[in-house]
Amino acid sequence: MNRQVIEPGRDVLNLPVESLELKLGPSHPATHGTVRILLSLDGERIRRAEVEVGFLHRGFEKECESGLYYQAFPYTDRLNYVSPMINNVGYALACEKLFAVEVPDRCKYLRVIASEASRIADHLTCLGACALELGAFTAFLYAVEARESAWDILDEMCGARVTTNYVRIGGLAQDAGPEFPQLVRAKLADVARLLKDFDDLLLGNPIFRERMEGTGALPAAELIGLGVTGPLLRAAGVPYDIRRVQPYLVYDRLDFDVPVGTVGDNMDRFLVREEEMRQSARMIGQCLEQMSVGPVDIDDPRIRLPGKGKVFQRMEELIAQFKVVTEGPRAPVGEVYQAVEGGNGEVGFYLVSDGTGKPWKCRARSPSFSNTQAMSRMVEGALLADVIPTFDMVNMIGGECDR
Amino acid sequence: MAARVVTVDRKAVEQLTGVLGIPATLRGLRVTSTHFFRNLWGWIVGRPQVRTVMVPEEHDPKPAAFRGMPVLVAMDNGKERCVACGLCEWACPVDCIHIVPAETDDEVERYPLVFDIDMGRCMYCGLCEEACPEEAIVMSAKVEISAFSRAGLLWHKDQLLTPVKTLERRLEHIRNDYGRR
Amino acid sequence: MSDRVAEEGPEGAEAGGAEANPLLRSLKERFGERILAIEAFRGDATAVLAPAALLEVATFLRDEARPAFDMLLDVTAVDFLGRRPRFEIVYHLVSTGDASRVRLKLPVEEETPSVPSLVPVWPGANWLERETFDMYGIRFDGHPDLRRIYLYDEFIGHPLRKDYPKQKRQPLIGPGSQGEAGGQGGGR
Ligand code: SF4
Ligand code: SF4
Numbered sequence: 001m002n003r004q005v006i007e008p009g010r011d012v013l014n015l016p017v018e019s020l021e022l023k024l025g026p027s028h029p030a031t032h033g034t035v036r037i038l039l040s041l042d043g044e045r046i047r048r049a050e051v052e053v054g055f056l057h058r059g060f061e062k063e064c065e066s067g068l069y070y071q072a073f074p075y076t077d078r079l080n081y082v083s084p085m086i087n088n089v090g091y092a093l094a095c096e097k098l099f100a101v102e103v104p105d106r107c108k109y110l111r112v113i114a115s116e117a118s119r120i121a122d123h124l125t126c127l128g129a130c131a132l133e134l135g136a137f138t139a140f141l142y143a144v145e146a147r148e149s150a151w152d153i154l155d156e157m158c159g160a161r162v163t164t165n166y167v168r169i170g171g172l173a174q175d176a177g178p179e180f181p182q183l184v185r186a187k188l189a190d191v192a193r194l195l196k197d198f199d200d201l202l203l204g205n206p207i208f209r210e211r212m213e214g215t216g217a218l219p220a221a222e223l224i225g226l227g228v229t230g231p232l233l234r235a236a237g238v239p240y241d242i243r244r245v246q247p248y249l250v251y252d253r254l255d256f257d258v259p260v261g262t263v264g265d266n267m268d269r270f271l272v273r274e275e276e277m278r279q280s281a282r283m284i285g286q287c288l289e290q291m292s293v294g295p296v297d298i299d300d301p302r303i304r305l306p307g308k309g310k311v312f313q314r315m316e317e318l319i320a321q322f323k324v325v326t327e328g329p330r331a332p333v334g335e336v337y338q339a340v341e342g343g344n345g346e347v348g349f350y351l352v353s354d355g356t357g358k359p360w361k362c363r364a365r366s367p368s369f370s371n372t373q374a375m376s377r378m379v380e381g382a383l384l385a386d387v388i389p390t391f392d393m394v395n396m397i398g399g400e401c402d403r
Numbered sequence: 404m405a406a407r408v409v410t411v412d413r414k415a416v417e418q419l420t421g422v423l424g425i426p427a428t429l430r431g432l433r434v435t436s437t438h439f440f441r442n443l444w445g446w447i448v449g450r451p452q453v454r455t456v457m458v459p460e461e462h463d464p465k466p467a468a469f470r471g472m473p474v475l476v477a478m479d480n481g482k483e484r485c486v487a488c489g490l491c492e493w494a495c496p497v498d499c500i501h502i503v504p505a506e507t508d509d510e511v512e513r514y515p516l517v518f519d520i521d522m523g524r525c526m527y528c529g530l531c532e533e534a535c536p537e538e539a540i541v542m543s544a545k546v547e548i549s550a551f552s553r554a555g556l557l558w559h560k561d562q563l564l565t566p567v568k569t570l571e572r573r574l575e576h577i578r579n580d581y582g583r584r
Numbered sequence: 585m586s587d588r589v590a591e592e593g594p595e596g597a598e599a600g601g602a603e604a605n606p607l608l609r610s611l612k613e614r615f616g617e618r619i620l621a622i623e624a625f626r627g628d629a630t631a632v633l634a635p636a637a638l639l640e641v642a643t644f645l646r647d648e649a650r651p652a653f654d655m656l657l658d659v660t661a662v663d664f665l666g667r668r669p670r671f672e673i674v675y676h677l678v679s680t681g682d683a684s685r686v687r688l689k690l691p692v693e694e695e696t697p698s699v700p701s702l703v704p705v706w707p708g709a710n711w712l713e714r715e716t717f718d719m720y721g722i723r724f725d726g727h728p729d730l731r732r733i734y735l736y737d738e739f740i741g742h743p744l745r746k747d748y749p750k751q752k753r754q755p756l757i758g759p760g761s762q763g764e765a766g767g768q769g770g771g772r
Contacts, residue, residue: 054734059750061719062743063496066750071496074528097626138435145454159468159542165528173533174468174580201434204419204427224654224680227708235411238680244406245683257409271411308577311536318536325534326493334625337676337687339657348676352662365658365676373711402734 019047024387026055031391032129033398035372044383049376053369056398064362068328069095072362074165079364080400081162082125083118083343085111085154087364088167093248094338094349095169098331101298107172108249109291113184114157114166115249115340116280116287120191121150122343123231123273130270130392131202134211139202146194149187156183169329170304171297181288188281195277209267216378216390217265226377227370230345232394235272236264242341253290254283269393303329328357337365344368344395368401459547467576470529470542473520476574477564485539487515491531499524500531520563522548523556532577541573605629607649607686615641620691630687635673635699638690642705645677651684653677656702659712661692661720665746670694673722675702698723719744 025036034055040048060079064072076091077084089111096103103111128143151161157176158166166173202208218226220236233240241258243251259275261268297304301320310317331353339348345367352361375394379387420427445452456463465471473491476484487504503517531540543565550556567574603609608622611631618637623630633641645653658676669691678685690699701724702709713724714733721742724730732739738757741748 057734059743062750067496071494071530074496074526074530100626142438148454156466156468159466159470159529160527163526163528165530173529174577177467177579197434197438201431203416204421204424204430206420206424206427209416209420222707225707227656227706227712229655229657233680239408240680240683241406242683244408245681247406251406255405257407259409259411261411262413267413267416268411271413271416275409275411305533308536308538308580312538321534321536322488322490325490335628335630336626337628337685339678346657346678348657350658350660350674350676361660361662363658363660369711369715370657370708373708 022384026052031388032133033391033396033401035391035396035398035401037375037387037391039384039387041384044385046379046382046384046387049379049387051372051375053372053396053401056402058399058403060364060403061362064359066358068357069331069359070169070324070328072359073167074163076364077163077165078399079366079403080122080342080344080347080368080397082397083115083122084162084164085114085118085166086122086340086342087347088164089115089249090338090340090342090347091349091364092167092169093340094336094351095331097336097338098334098351098353099169099303099329100332101170101300101303103170103298104295105250106175106291106294107296109287110157110172110176110296111167112249112251112254113284113287114154114164116283117150117153117184119280119343120277121147121154123277124150124191124195126343126392126395127198127270127273130389131198131208133388133392134208136202136205136208139198142194142198142201146191146198149190149194152187153184156180168297168304170300175296181291184284184288188284191277192281195274199274211385211389212267212270213265214263215266215382215386216269216393217263218374218378220264222377223264223374226374228345228374229367230342230371231269231272231276232264232371232374233345234259235261235268237262242339242346246339248338248340250287250290251283254286256283266389266393330355330357331359339365342367342400344371344397344400347400364400364403366400366403368395368397369403372396372401465544467572469544469573470527471545472522472527472543472548473525473529473531473540473563474543474545474565474570475518475560475563476539476541476570477566479567481564482509483514483518483539483560483564484537485515485518485535486537487513487518488536490534490536491540494530494534495525496528496530497524497526515560518560518563520558521556522558523553538574538577541570541577543570543573607684610649611641611644614644628687629685630689632689632691635690635692638688638700638702639705641688642675642677642702645686646705651679651681653679653684653686655680656706656708656712659702659709659716661716661722661744663720663744663746668693671697671720671722673699673716692722697721698725700725701727703727718742721745 020041022039022041023036024039025031026034036052038050039046060075063075073088076087079087124143124147128140132140154164155161158164220238223233223236237260239258239260244258256279259272261272305324306317306320311321333353333355335352337348337350339346348365350363351359354360371394378390442452478484487502489502492500492502499521501519502515504513505516507514529542532542605624608629608631612619612622615637618634619631620634621632655678657678660674662672664670671692673690673692675688692699701713713727716722717730718732718734719742739754
């Protein structure tokens with residue numbers, strides 16, 4: 001009998017070869033976000049990957065257009081719901097640019113503290129989820145415990161951990177109390193301690209390193225062409241951080257490092273995010289030192305509510321309260337774009353005003369959307385297992401991506 | 404004061420792994436066992452070191468700023484402080500407040516005949532509290548709402564009225580902010 | 585759009601800022617008539633272009649302008665219902681070197697809502713243009729894969745157009761649906 005020896009890699013039998021179509025998601029345990037990745041597989045290799053988004057589309061823009069300017073704040077919380085404060089701040093800054101007002105110093109510092117605490121929470125979620133999805137459950141628990149501490153800071157500021165609704169046009173919903181700096185320092189110490197444990201447990205781990213190193217990289221030029229911003233772009237060596245290149249609020253008064261990577265693979269992205277958390281903690285410390293007591297709201301009853309102390313006693317302020325609540329502050333005709341550095345990159349708000357109390361258009365430029373688009377390029381040609389760490393580092397946040 | 408660009412240290416990660424990953428493994432074991440023994444000791448002496456809270460038997464302490472569900476302030480005579488001006492209804496982004504005003508012979512002249520909040524839609528944003536010129540609607544510390552039907556999530560005035568005594572903490576907190584502009 | 589600047593009153597003074605902006609000036613010099621207007625409201629450099637000039641201006645901004653506007657941040661549209669032209673397609677560009685920004689706007693008529701696609705210049709325009717198509721029904725000529733991105737294919741209409749009612753209901757599709765407006769409770 002003539003036995004045929006089948007060598008690997010040689011198709012003696014001429015069997016028809018077709019690629020395996022695999023649908024990863026929309027609710028896959030290893031993707032934290034509702035997204036579907038359609039994979040064309042050749043064995044373990046990915047021939048083609050197509051990302052489908054939109055599972056969390058809630059019509060953010062339509063909702064904003066139908067409400068007054070100040071009524072959009074709760075909706076901005078729900079864009080990137082892991083770092084809601086940054087969206088609050090971005091939207092407020094866009095409105096303030098439109099209204100041409102500037103908030104007092106204390107307000108700026110508090111906004112920076114809120115943003116940076118949010119960034120810590122955002123990165124902890126991203127890194128923790130990454131650890132979890134690569135099998136390191138304990139590391140995830142440390143990260144989430146640390147995130148609780150970061151959220152405690154937000155909780156103390158605004159009374160909510162995720163649905164913050166803290167920033168207002170021309171001010172803040174409330175001022176921070178006298179014990180606030182002490183609490184923040186204690187919570188940041190907790191974060192630093194747990195972050196150290198997280199590092200010790202995870203970073204040196206050979207399995208973790210093998211899955212992260214050399215996977216998901218794209219050259220910087222391609223990332224720029226795809227509109228990728230944030231830690232993903234910085235990991236590829238481009239120091240585009242809006243806090244550095246176009247400082248808003250008080251970032252020009254703070255001393256901080258912008259970490260960049262060299263290779264741009266998942267490991268660099270991980271390390272960039274870790275370092276950013278340390279820098280955020282450093283910035284918060286500086287803010288607490290530089291901050292002084294003073295007003296947090298602008299004194300303009302046409303834009304910011306006049307404060308209840310006056311509303312209760314004086315007719316004029318009571319009328320202003322009625323006007324601001326029912327008609328909203330009237331914006332001048334025009335359009336503005338304002339960007340802030342979010343957890344995943346540039347969060348921008350584009351407002352078009354027709355001169356009434358409602359935005360004619362309120363557009364959120366979300367980093368997750370552009371970053372997720374680049375995802376398919378990052379995994380094409382890679383192994384199936386590389387999808388998970390790459391997706392983790394792209395850190396697609398459904399609310400922000402789908403709006 | 405300026406931002407510096409620094410490069411992350413990949414070499415350091417290599418060193419953490421060490422020969423065959425043995426130092427990394429030992430370090431990991433040290434971390435987990437430290438946590439284990441600290442938590443165990445905390446449990447023995449009754450001072451837990453973990454953040455886990457056994458909801459609903461126990462709750463985390465809430466900060467003074469905490470925003471739970473909006474409720475109506477009931478004065479000592481049991482009546483609402485609300486004068487049915489409708490500002491909260493205007494301010495609410497999701498239109499979940501419904502008020503029917505009526506006249507009364509009291510000195511406030513107006514009161515809400517109907518005051519409903521659809522808790523199924525309310526997102527605890529606090530804009531109603533901020534808009535209210537009478538300190539009549541405030542965010543309580545309550546968060547637990549559940550019902551067997553959507554209709555059960557529509558809270559009426561009698562359910563929303565909360566004695567002013569139990570809202571003291573919140574009222575004090577918002578009063579701290581009154582004079583700041 | 586110059587009518588807008590005229591309406592502004594006190595802000596109108598800023599229109600002079602557009603002439604002072606070297607980038608906008610150089611665009612105007614180079615492309616002449618095809619730059620329909622330049623604005624600088626609140627310091628945001630804006631150029632209104634004829635749609636036919638888009639690809640050329642975009643390539644110029646990416647390759648030759650200094651600083652080079654190498655990243656396309658955002659593509660969206662604005663619906664000015666009742667005005668002619670009805671739509672405006674808005675592009676936001678940034679230079680990753682020093683974060684200088686420029687906004688390009690293309691007026692588009694309602695009857696022929698189509699503009700050239702920017703995918704050949706920035707691959708990142710792909711999803712952004714799909715989104716604009718999905719939400720406003722603007723067609724991008726030369727786009728490799730112009731499909732809806734957020735909504736499903738059976739969706740009727742384009743929700744961010746101003747004449748699309750906010751509370752409009754769409755037929756439920758998929759297994760188990762009766763093919764008519766459904767959903768309980770919730771929306772008002
Ligand atoms: S908390 Fe917000 S959503 Fe709830 S009733 Fe008040 S304004 Fe409406
Ligand atoms: S704003 Fe206050 S007083 Fe006015 S209707 Fe609402 S709860 Fe009543």
